[in-house]
Amino acid sequence: MTNKAEASRPSEAKQRALVHQLVQTIDAHPDDYHAYYDLTVLLTAGQDFEQAEALAMKALGKFETDRQAADLFRYALGNVYYQAQEYDKALPYYQKIQDTKLKNDAYVMMGQSLMAKRDYQHALVWALTAQEAQPTALDTNLLVADILLALGNNQQAYTYYQLARQVDPRSGKAAFNAGLTAMVLGKPYAALFESAEKLDPEYFQKHQQQLTDIEKTLAAQKSGDDQATKS
Structure with missing residues (x-):
């Protein structure tokens, strides 16, 4: 199945150009969380997990008083760890999400994370929760x-x-x-x-x-x- 953390991996040249563009956007609009999120997703897609983690952590601290933004970065961090196959690190971030739409996506990712750990019984609980919601x-x-x-x-x-x-x-x-x-x-x-x-x-x-x-x-x-x- 297509997991919700997956993103198509851009070519190296395109990746560099997009990273540069998003860094410029962040410099020009430091209080707009969207560019931080887009850059985190891009770095994750490029499998630059260390930088993606650092950026998402920084953004989570910066925007933690904005509940919607904070949940978005929790989801982004969960996805960084999921893609890096660090499922135990991913799960707590998915579990903390309160935003209704993201919560449904997080249920799916929790199910997938636990399935990847071969913890099928717990994976089934979250998968059924996701299926009941969607x-x-x-x-x-x-x-x-x-x-x-x-x-x-x-x-x-x-x-x-x-x-x-x-x-x-x-x-x-x-x-x-x-x-x-x-x-x-x-x-x-x-x-x-x-x-x-x-x-x-x-x-x-x-x-x-x-x-x-x-x-x-x-x-x-x-x-x-x-x-x-x-x-």
């Missing part, structure tokens, strides 16, 4: 489904992948994973894989090994069952 968002339904799949709850995972498909019928990931869970559950799956390959051939190819592995596992189980029946 039931028609593709990413919330995919996140819940992914965690349920990781927990081995294929039936519920299938339900949420199908919900994700209803939200966005163009999602190749939702179609592919609905197909995987359908295969395990003994439901019709061929049309789902066909749809996934058409919608997102790159995702389909990248995850085809998963499909092969499940096919082998199911074949081995069937073979074992057949042997048990004969004996």
Whole structure:
């Protein structure tokens, strides 16, 4: 799934030019928090996590009396740590956010952070909270489904992948994973894989090994069952 902390990484030359431009904006308008936030996001996208962290910390201190701005920098700091795979540092910043819209995004990021730590039970709590707040968002339904799949709850995972498909019928990931869970559950799956390959051939190819592995596992189980029946 697309996580909310992700940003496309600019080319090195473009990165330098944009950083220079934003630094000039900050110098010219030191009390406008938007440029600080934009620069933090840009540095994070460029994987310059040390500078992004320092800037977001500085901005959080400078604008802490402005609740909206402070929450924005807490979210930015959480995203810096998430992208740097320092999930234990990210979580407290997401948890402190009060702004209603950002809070929903923070729930998703908390779910993703805990999933990355393989703490699936706690990840599921936050993912379900996010899904209840945004039931028609593709990413919330995919996140819940992914965690349920990781927990081995294929039936519920299938339900949420199908919900994700209803939200966005163009999602190749939702179609592919609905197909995987359908295969395990003994439901019709061929049309789902066909749809996934058409919608997102790159995702389909990248995850085809998963499909092969499940096919082998199911074949081995069937073979074992057949042997048990004969004996």
